[in-house]
Amino acid sequence: MTYFLLGSTYVIRLDAGERIVETLRGLCERDAIGGGFFNGLGAVGEAEIGHFDPAANDYGWTVLSGPYEIVSLYGNITTVDGRPFIHAHIALGDNTFAVKGGHLREAVVSVTCEVTLTRFRDDIGRRKDEGTGLLKLALEPGGD
Amino acid sequence: MTYFLLGSTYVIRLDAGERIVETLRGLCERDAIGGGFFNGLGAVGEAEIGHFDPAANDYGWTVLSGPYEIVSLYGNITTVDGRPFIHAHIALGDNTFAVKGGHLREAVVSVTCEVTLTRFRDDIGRRKDEGTGLLKLALEPGGD
Amino acid sequence: MTYFLLGSTYVIRLDAGERIVETLRGLCERDAIGGGFFNGLGAVGEAEIGHFDPAANDYGWTVLSGPYEIVSLYGNITTVDGRPFIHAHIALGDNTFAVKGGHLREAVVSVTCEVTLTRFRDDIGRRKDEGTGLLKLALEPGGD
Numbered sequence: 001m002t003y004f005l006l007g008s009t010y011v012i013r014l015d016a017g018e019r020i021v022e023t024l025r026g027l028c029e030r031d032a033i034g035g036g037f038f039n040g041l042g043a044v045g046e047a048e049i050g051h052f053d054p055a056a057n058d059y060g061w062t063v064l065s066g067p068y069e070i071v072s073l074y075g076n077i078t079t080v081d082g083r084p085f086i087h088a089h090i091a092l093g094d095n096t097f098a099v100k101g102g103h104l105r106e107a108v109v110s111v112t113c114e115v116t117l118t119r120f121r122d123d124i125g126r127r128k129d130e131g132t133g134l135l136k137l138a139l140e141p142g143g144d
Numbered sequence: 145m146t147y148f149l150l151g152s153t154y155v156i157r158l159d160a161g162e163r164i165v166e167t168l169r170g171l172c173e174r175d176a177i178g179g180g181f182f183n184g185l186g187a188v189g190e191a192e193i194g195h196f197d198p199a200a201n202d203y204g205w206t207v208l209s210g211p212y213e214i215v216s217l218y219g220n221i222t223t224v225d226g227r228p229f230i231h232a233h234i235a236l237g238d239n240t241f242a243v244k245g246g247h248l249r250e251a252v253v254s255v256t257c258e259v260t261l262t263r264f265r266d267d268i269g270r271r272k273d274e275g276t277g278l279l280k281l282a283l284e285p286g287g288d
Numbered sequence: 289m290t291y292f293l294l295g296s297t298y299v300i301r302l303d304a305g306e307r308i309v310e311t312l313r314g315l316c317e318r319d320a321i322g323g324g325f326f327n328g329l330g331a332v333g334e335a336e337i338g339h340f341d342p343a344a345n346d347y348g349w350t351v352l353s354g355p356y357e358i359v360s361l362y363g364n365i366t367t368v369d370g371r372p373f374i375h376a377h378i379a380l381g382d383n384t385f386a387v388k389g390g391h392l393r394e395a396v397v398s399v400t401c402e403v404t405l406t407r408f409r410d411d412i413g414r415r416k417d418e419g420t421g422l423l424k425l426a427l428e429p430g431g432d
């Protein structure tokens with residue numbers, strides 16, 4: 001992974017074999033990024049994505065084997081117990097141009113992945129929701 | 145809905161039962177946001193999306209019943225007759241990870257929805273296009 | 289094409305018949321934009337999208353005939369040999385709300401296309417990768 005920082009925006013290149021979520025989290029840990037958001041494109045091989053079923057209060061997961069184009073990738077950066085946390089959703093296109101998508105657990109870059117990530121000055125926290133057990137954004141109403 | 149404002153970017157959490165378009169428009173009305181853009185992720189139940197048919201010069205609509213992951217969500221904020229207007233497109237993933245998408249009329253949050261919204265200092269207007277009847281961006285050429 | 293510039297962000301409207309990649313590249317050439325990123329929505333007619341096959345080390349291409357909604361569009365701006373270069377991926381929704389997507393070679397606007405594009409102060413270069421022949425981001429590790 002290499003990057004270039006312009007103001008508060010990182011331009012990031014992930015290379016073949018790198019795991020997207022793990023690599024972005026590693027960058028956030030190293031640079032103490034506790035709030036921000038990103039978009040990306042590129043291509044991946046294996047990817048694991050999830051779909052949350054509110055009735056079962058649980059995720060269903062699938063492992064997909066590419067090659068896939070990253071048709072879209074958007075995520076945010078927050079902190080959980082003081083450490084960076086990546087929440088991202090992804091759409092993946094196969095060689096028939098059909099698209100599958102959901103919550104991104106992890107994906108391995110096949111050729112390249114290009115991400116623009118804007119960091120905030122402040123951290124954004126995330127806290128376990130009692131009802132669902134999910135980690136939800138912990139925001140102060142109307143804060144500035 | 146709760147949010148945290150960092151510089152010109154809002155980090156927004158919408159909660160179960162909230163309508164995405166209505167809630168974002170309400171925030172824009174309250175904070176007098178007349179220009180900006182946003183990305184989001186999360187999960188929704190019922191959603192209504194449209195597809196514009198240029199031949200018929202009209203939208204076709206469908207109501208989808210989730211649960212869906214919001215695979216992608218991008219929109220912009222403008223004003224129509226001085227009031228905030230939300231224009232957004234969305235991709236939704238079901239429990240087989242198949243994706244449907246189009247113009248977002250409205251969608252109801254099922255679990256959570258997380259949005260990063262950047263506001264502009266100035267308003268961006270939108271005006272009815274005589275040919276199609278659609279509300280198109282009213283931009284001055286080369287303006288600054 | 290018309291646009292409005294707010295700080296470092298362009299709000300752009302492309303009109304029926306305009307080619308998205310060509311038009312954005314033309315704006316970047318004219319305004320000397322050598323680094324940035326954008327998101328968009330709108331509707332297109334004909335579009336050509338690709339899928340990279342790492343085994344063959346080549347793209348497969350398809351030409352799609354709309355009308356399509358632009359369900360998502362994200363890209364970045366870099367320079368190749370000193371000239372602006374657009375790299376974008378797109379998801380397209382048809383009148384059944386099915387979605388196809390991949391690497392965007394070109395697409396022709398049918399009704400309108402609305403893009404928010406943020407430019408960087410500095411250029412971001414792109415260089416041919418010896419292994420794949422692809423133009424990859426040329427970033428200095430850890431640069432600021």
